[in-house]
Amino acid sequence: MSTLGELAARLRAALGDGAVLDDPAELRTYECDGLSHYRAVPGLVAFATSADAVATIVTACAQAAVPFVARGSGTGLSAGALPSTEGVLIVLAKMRGLVELDAEGQRAVVEPGFINLDVSRAAAPYGLFYAPDPSSQQICSIGGNVAENSGGAHCLKHGFTTHHVTGIELVTPSGEQVTLGNGKAPDAPGYDLLGAFVGSEGTIGILTQATLRLLPRPEAVVTLLAGFATTDEAGAAVSAIIASGVLPAAIEMMDALAILAAETAVHPGYPEGCGAVLLVELDGPGIDVAEGLATVEALCLANGASELRTATSEAERALLWKGRKSAFAAVGQLSPDFIVQDGVIPRTKLPEVLRAIDALALAAGIRVANVFHAGDGNLHPLVLFDESVEGDAERAEAVSSAIVDLCIAHGGSITGEHGVGADKVQFMGRMFGEDDLDTMQLLRCAFDPAGLSNPGKIFPTPRLCGEVPGRRGAHPLTVPGAVEVF
Amino acid sequence: MDEEAPAANDSVDGVPARRTVRPESTEALAALLTEGAAAGEAVVFVTGRSKLDWGRPPRQLDAVVDLSAMERVIEHAAGDLVVRTSASVRLAELNAELARAGQRLAIDEVVPGTSIGGLIATGLSGPLRHAFGSVRDLLLGITVVRADGRVARSGGRVVKNVAGYDLGKLFTGSFGTLGAITEAWFRLHPLPAARRYLSASWSEAESAAATVRRVATSTAAPAAVELGRDGRGPYAVTVLLEGSEASVAARADQLEALTGARFAAGAVPPEGFGSLPGDSTLKLTFAPGTLGPLLDHLDSSLAGLGGPGEGLVLRGAAGVGVLFLGAGPEVDLAPVLRAAREAATAAGGGAIVLRAPAGRRAGLDLYGPLPAPALQRAVKASFDPGDRLAPGRFVAA
Numbered sequence: 032m033s034t035l036g037e038l039a040a041r042l043r044a045a046l047g048d049g050a051v052l053d054d055p056a057e058l059r060t061y062e063c064d065g066l067s068h069y070r071a072v073p074g075l076v077a078f079a080t081s082a083d084a085v086a087t088i089v090t091a092c093a094q095a096a097v098p099f100v101a102r103g104s105g106t107g108l109s110a111g112a113l114p115s116t117e118g119v120l121i122v123l124a125k126m127r128g129l130v131e132l133d134a135e136g137q138r139a140v141v142e143p144g145f146i147n148l149d150v151s152r153a154a155a156p157y158g159l160f161y162a163p164d165p166s167s168q169q170i171c172s173i174g175g176n177v178a179e180n181s182g183g184a185h186c187l188k189h190g191f192t193t194h195h196v197t198g199i200e201l202v203t204p205s206g207e208q209v210t211l212g213n214g215k216a217p218d219a220p221g222y223d224l225l226g227a228f229v230g231s232e233g234t235i236g237i238l239t240q241a242t243l244r245l246l247p248r249p250e251a252v253v254t255l256l257a258g259f260a261t262t263d264e265a266g267a268a269v270s271a272i273i274a275s276g277v278l279p280a281a282i283e284m285m286d287a288l289a290i291l292a293a294e295t296a297v298h299p300g301y302p303e304g305c306g307a308v309l310l311v312e313l314d315g316p317g318i319d320v321a322e323g324l325a326t327v328e329a330l331c332l333a334n335g336a337s338e339l340r341t342a343t344s345e346a347e348r349a350l351l352w353k354g355r356k357s358a359f360a361a362v363g364q365l366s367p368d369f370i371v372q373d374g375v376i377p378r379t380k381l382p383e384v385l386r387a388i389d390a391l392a393l394a395a396g397i398r399v400a401n402v403f404h405a406g407d408g409n410l411h412p413l414v415l416f417d418e419s420v421e422g423d424a425e426r427a428e429a430v431s432s433a434i435v436d437l438c439i440a441h442g443g444s445i446t447g448e449h450g451v452g453a454d455k456v457q458f459m460g461r462m463f464g465e466d467d468l469d470t471m472q473l474l475r476c477a478f479d480p481a482g483l484s485n486p487g488k489i490f491p492t493p494r495l496c497g498e499v500p501g502r503r504g505a506h507p508l509t510v511p512g513a514v515e516v517f
Numbered sequence: 518m519d520e521e522a523p524a525a526n527d528s529v530d531g532v533p534a535r536r537t538v539r540p541e542s543t544e545a546l547a548a549l550l551t552e553g554a555a556a557g558e559a560v561v562f563v564t565g566r567s568k569l570d571w572g573r574p575p576r577q578l579d580a581v582v583d584l585s586a587m588e589r590v591i592e593h594a595a596g597d598l599v600v601r602t603s604a605s606v607r608l609a610e611l612n613a614e615l616a617r618a619g620q621r622l623a624i625d626e627v628v629p630g631t632s633i634g635g636l637i638a639t640g641l642s643g644p645l646r647h648a649f650g651s652v653r654d655l656l657l658g659i660t661v662v663r664a665d666g667r668v669a670r671s672g673g674r675v676v677k678n679v680a681g682y683d684l685g686k687l688f689t690g691s692f693g694t695l696g697a698i699t700e701a702w703f704r705l706h707p708l709p710a711a712r713r714y715l716s717a718s719w720s721e722a723e724s725a726a727a728t729v730r731r732v733a734t735s736t737a738a739p740a741a742v743e744l745g746r747d748g749r750g751p752y753a754v755t756v757l758l759e760g761s762e763a764s765v766a767a768r769a770d771q772l773e774a775l776t777g778a779r780f781a782a783g784a785v786p787p788e789g790f791g792s793l794p795g796d797s798t799l800k801l802t803f804a805p806g807t808l809g810p811l812l813d814h815l816d817s818s819l820a821g822l823g824g825p826g827e828g829l830v831l832r833g834a835a836g837v838g839v840l841f842l843g844a845g846p847e848v849d850l851a852p853v854l855r856a857a858r859e860a861a862t863a864a865g866g867g868a869i870v871l872r873a874p875a876g877r878r879a880g881l882d883l884y885g886p887l888p889a890p891a892l893q894r895a896v897k898a899s900f901d902p903g904d905r906l907a908p909g910r911f912v913a914a
Contacts, residue, residue, distance in 0.1 A: 135730060136806020158734065180679045193683065194654050209889040215804035216838050216866030218651070220884040221893045221912050222695075223640075226653055226686025230679050250736035274596055276619065276707030315738050316771075318764045375675045379596040407677040408597075444678035451680055462680055463670065470661070470669035471682040477895035489681060496899075 035074045038095050038119065042077055045087050052076040061120050064105045064112040065167070069453055073100070073114030078122045082200060082208055082239035088121055089237065090206030098483045101237045103144055103172035107179060108371060109452025111232050111488055118483075121237060123174050129153055130240065137245045138197065138215045143174025143238045147181075150243060159245035162189035165448065166356070174238045180230030182448040184281040184355075185312070187406040189246065191448075193229040200240040201228065204479035208239070215242055227474055232450050233485040235478035249314035252280075253324050254348040257309045257331040258302030258338040262286050262401070265307035266381035268334035269405045272311065273378055275330060277323040281312040282406030286385070288365070289358050289400040289413070296361030299354030302338040309336075309405065310355055312348075358402040359413065366398065366415035368424070370431045374438035375447040378408035384437055388412055391433050395426045399434075409447035410438070436461065451489045460491050469494055527581050529561045530574040530910075531875040539586040543660070543668055543699050549582065550697070551666030554903060561907045562693040564604055565632035568639055571872045572692050573883060576909030584634055587699065595620060598705045599657060599674055604634030604698050616708060623649035623706045625791045634698050640690030643791040644741035644757060647733075647836045649706060653689040658702035661688060661695075664901040674702045687896070692911040695900040709740075709759035715769055715780035716787050718751040722816055725752035726809035726835075728776045732756050733805065733836035735775055737768040742836030743790065744808075748828040749820075752812065754835075755787055756780070794830035795843020797850055797873035799857050804865030805838040811864040815842075818856035824848050838866060850877055858885050869912075884912040 032040070035053070042051045052058055053075050062070045074097070079085040092099045098118035105112060105124075114120040127144035134157035139150050147168040150161035164183035165171055171181070177199065182191045198212035198219075212225035219225065228235060259265040265284055272282065285293065287306045293299055301308050309331065313323045328339055342348045354361075362369055376384050385401065388410075392399040398415040412434050416427035435445050435458050445451070445458040459468060468490060476496035478484075486493070527537045540546040553560055559577040563569065564584045585605050592601040595618040602611055608624065608631045615621050624636065625643025637659070642651035649655065658672030661684070671684035688698055719725040725744060732742050732754075741757035756772060758765040769782055803811050815831070823829040824847045833840035842857055844850060850873060858868040862885075870883040887893060893912070897904075 133804070133806050136804045137734065138804065138806070180683070182677060186677070190650065190654065191677070191679075193686070194650055203892065207891075209892065211888055211892075213802055213867065213888070214865050215806070216802040216864075218640075218690075218800070218802050218839065219888050220867065220869050221887045221889075222691055222896055223653060223686045223689055224889060224892060224896065226683060226689070229686075230683055247734050247736055249738075270596055273598060278707070316736060316760075316764065316768055318767045319738070319760055322761055322764065375677050377594065377597045377599075377675055379594070404677070408675055409677045442673070443675050444673055444680050446680050447675075447677040448679060455680070459681065462673075466663075466667045466669045467671060468681070470663060470667070471671060471684060473899045474682050474684070474687065474896065477892065477899040 802866035
């Protein structure tokens with residue numbers, strides 16, 4: 032019997048027949064995550080319903096030297112849950128329990144498959160909410176959020192997943208169940224392995240439980256929509272808002288093409304003839320929100336805003352957000368295919384980088400729609416193409432790739448929230464030097480010396496653990512002309 | 518490199534050093550560590566020397582590597598609300614410079630003289646962590662020199678970034694046992710137009726704890742929620758509000774209405790605010806919702822352990838689950854540590870000895886149970902296979 036065949040038999044015996052899939056047709060259902068042009072049919076699929084089950088599966092994989100990949104809701108956008116054809120895909124979507132809601136202590140304890148938005152729903156009756164709000168929050172799971180250190184529109188003020196997890200339980204790549212952090216308490220003694228785990232993209236273990244911090248729901252929330260003639264003006268307004276000392280919960284921008292897409296699809300009624308729209312949301316004590324709104328309105332007008340609208344009720348705010356939230360899907364109506372890019376630049380560089388993206392698109396004859404988190408410089412250019420037109424996909428890919436290089440050249444990052452996954456492995460050597468990547472992998476070697484946990488993700492060149500540093504030849508990707516981030 | 522003769526009194530935590538070296542650049546530090554790796558030399562990094570009585574004495578010490586002479590860099594990108602700073606800069610000095618542009622690194626100077634390197638190496642945060650998070654939460658990027666002399670970076674200068682592992686968090690609080698921290702990027706915040714400190718005290722733990730929880734879960738967005746108690750005295754709660762003059766006034770009224778407390782309000786912090794109590798200090802952590810039971814537990818189990826004189830002082834960011842317990846020189850630490858650890862553990866956290874004069878730490882289990890001890894040791898062994906960086910000084914090292 033093959034290694035995978037033996038593994039399947041062993042897992043069936045331990046977890047029951049229904050816990051394992053090995054039928055080729057059924058396996059195909061799991062061949063990709065949210066980034067669907069990366070496909071690999073997993074060798075096996077195993078469903079875990081408890082931490083013990085995860086440990087059983089991982090232990091079996093470790094003993095058989097078979098790689099494994101964890102998957103939650105499968106909504107990731109970097110092919111971080113791309114299966115290994117020779118390995119086991121461990122599906123955690125059935126582990127979706129709310130273990131505890133401690134309203135007095137502002138904590139929620141959840142299983143990895145628990146859906147992001149459901150945390151805030153469970154906390155709402157107590158006047159609390161869970162801050163990280165990735166766009167996919169209705170379907171993405173906390174396990175995936177922890178793996179990717181997910182953000183969202185409101186992380187400008189409230190921070191990312193890493194700021195809101197106080198403790199986790201995980202299964203290490205050798206199959207051990209361990210606790211990191213201090214449960215509901217902060218600052219566990221020892222190294223901050225919890226901090227290192229969040230955002231490690233499934234490469235150093237599998238989350239089985241997370242304790243999340245809940246925040247008081249703000250007293251007041253106001254959303255402002257401002258229309259500008261150009262993205263230059265809107266970008267200048269963003270810089271002015273940041274510099275003023277007002278810290279909005281979110282600052283989102285859409286350019287002309289994104290506005291057109293949204294209008295075509297959902298008719299949000301954005302100001303006519305605008306080249307850019309800013310959505311600014313302020314939250315906090317009522318008096319602070321009122322003061323902040325006055326400042327933001329004045330700065331938008333001073334930077335050329337042609338029209339301002341504000342909304343305070345939930346229904347009115349939803350209307351202003353409707354165009355932004357549907358923008359990605361709306362672009363699908365403008366173009367049969369598109370690439371969603373995710374890069375970060377220092378927020379003061381917005382106008383010049385947006386102009387550079389325009390120039391790239393023009394030169395390649397490709398359309399690029401920009402819908403993004405302007406407040407923290409997190410760009411999401413949507414690069415439009417038509418698969419059926421010869422060469423179009425390649426041109427779009429080249430533009431998309433050039434945009435990432437622009438981010439690196441401006442001192443930014445190759446990913447703000449989607450993760451490196453399999454998709455951006457080739458960019459890691461452009462953002463980081465060889466020693467940087469080698470040092471990151473020292474952490475991996477401590478957790479996963481055999482390199483079985485989600486192999487092929489994040490790092491262009493796996494480090495052989497125990498290898499004497501400095502004696503191996505440089506990998507061609509990581510040396511010549513490596514651009515460094517600092 | 519300016520290599521000094523063995524300073525007459527240079528030592529770390531009572532362990533004498535054979536020599537002290539003062540590299541002036543990252544390159545010099547890297548060369549020094551590469552040579553040290555070949556020679557199997559054990560080193561301890563120091564910068565501000567303000568926390569040398571923290572942790573455990575090094576098992577072996579060949580060289581004190583003093584980073585205070587390293588190039589001083591402050592690159593303030595005000596428009597982006599970020600700063601790049603070298604480890605040798607002092608926190609107070611950095612904040613004085615940032616203040617000229619109306620900004621700050623929102624971390625309290627808990628120990629006077631703290632350098633950026635020491636700040637990160639110890640991860641020490643004060644009252645502002647309630648609203649802004651602790652050192653690790655504001656750190657965006659880091660440059661370190663490894664045990665083998667290689668220079669590595671992680672993170673970056675942008676506020677949002679998920680490329681690669683977040684080694685900044687791993688190095689925060691690692692006490693120089695994984696590598697030398699030479700440079701960092703931090704996220705900044707605007708300085709507030711006004712600050713108001715609201716203080717009130719209660720003789721009952723339950724009332725003080727209830728006030729802390731009500732304020733922490735309120736919509737008044739406090740910057741800090743501190744609780745303190747001197748000896749057997751009343752429990753004092755101090756809330757810091759930041760914002761415009763009108764805003765802090767309105768929110769102070771709101772909190773009085775919410776809690777029923779009559780706060781004394783002032784523009785300056787009350788005595789001792791944000792400083793570490795005692796000459797020996799324990800750090801207690803707990804699940805924030807258990808503050809009331811924790812205070813009751815401590816009240817009974819610490820009774821009689823404070824001795825005469827200054828006794829025991831409790832103070833910390835109670836809203837987020839941190840309390841420091843300071844002891845004067847006359848206090849016997851062992852029973853205090855035992856009682857504090859038992860109470861904090863029952864409250865979902867734990868207790869460590871943060872600092873104490875050398876003679877008073879001997880024989881104490883400074884850290885208590887460690888989560889994932891095998892992984893902790895594996896991380897140390899992976900970053901420092903020769904066990905040369907501050908060997909024995911930290912819990913996992």
